[in-house]
Amino acid sequence: MTYNMHILTFDIEDWYNCDFISEDFNWDKYEVRIYEGVERILFELERRNQKGTFFCLGWIAEKHPDIIRQIHRQGHHIGCHSYQHELAFRFTKEQFIEDTLKSKYLIEDIIGEKVNAFRAPGFSITENNIWALEALSEMGFEYDCSLFPAEHDYGGFKSYGKSEPAKIILSNGAFIKEFPINIQKVFGKNIVFSGGGFFRFFPYCLIRFWAKQSPYIMTYFHPRDFDPCQPMIKSLPAMRKFKSYIGLKHSFSKFQHLLNDFDFVNIEQANEMVDWDNVRKIKL
Numbered sequence: 001m002t003y004n005m006h007i008l009t010f011d012i013e014d015w016y017n018c019d020f021i022s023e024d025f026n027w028d029k030y031e032v033r034i035y036e037g038v039e040r041i042l043f044e045l046e047r048r049n050q051k052g053t054f055f056c057l058g059w060i061a062e063k064h065p066d067i068i069r070q071i072h073r074q075g076h077h078i079g080c081h082s083y084q085h086e087l088a089f090r091f092t093k094e095q096f097i098e099d100t101l102k103s104k105y106l107i108e109d110i111i112g113e114k115v116n117a118f119r120a121p122g123f124s125i126t127e128n129n130i131w132a133l134e135a136l137s138e139m140g141f142e143y144d145c146s147l148f149p150a151e152h153d154y155g156g157f158k159s160y161g162k163s164e165p166a167k168i169i170l171s172n173g174a175f176i177k178e179f180p181i182n183i184q185k186v187f188g189k190n191i192v193f194s195g196g197g198f199f200r201f202f203p204y205c206l207i208r209f210w211a212k213q214s215p216y217i218m219t220y221f222h223p224r225d226f227d228p229c230q231p232m233i234k235s236l237p238a239m240r241k242f243k244s245y246i247g248l249k250h251s252f253s254k255f256q257h258l259l260n261d262f263d264f265v266n267i268e269q270a271n272e273m274v275d276w277d278n279v280r281k282i283k284l
């Protein structure tokens, strides 16, 4: 199948919701910037009548339910981004289910609808923890967006092959609809230009050039990607620090350019565009 599919997604977490800060998850003590960050995104999407998928952290749903309500009120599709932003492969299957269900139920209680889409923090569903996909199906998720279809610092899912949607057939015969991230080879390294640090780092003309050449684009923006005033986490390793804080000043205008130059859909709209009977199938 050939695609012309650009999917707009966001991971809704605050600047401190990451694995390098406060191992005890005592996150309450940090400056809350999520309201401002989400409002900036929602305002931009509303004036364009643009819909996205928002993968929300359960911790945010618990502490700041108004954020989830606001996103839902604007008619966006809401997914789950785990409860405490732990990498999926650091959990046992049982712990993964516990963390994910906690988040799923928190979000569902707020929006009054079933949550059917999931993205693991850091694309952390890899060939070493495929049980996570089975667990997601068992928990009632229809879509997964956690795979990095090449080698990655965290392992990746090289055998997935192409960056395009596929039906993953699980060992129990059930399936999950996968929308992976899209990757770009730069100097021999697989990178993601459609969100996060590399989106902020590379000039927009290059982002646009790569995007034009990609039949399938899966974006993943965070409120902090557009927040030049966020506090800096001093303890981050140098590379991570660079990736976290590069290009914050101009990233929002790059995002606006991207929305001008490409037509985007959310996961549910993308689902309608895929011929699931004839799509590539991957057996686990």
Ligand SMILES: [Zn+2]
Binding pocket: 011, 013, 081, 085, 121, 122
């Ligand atoms: Zn995240």
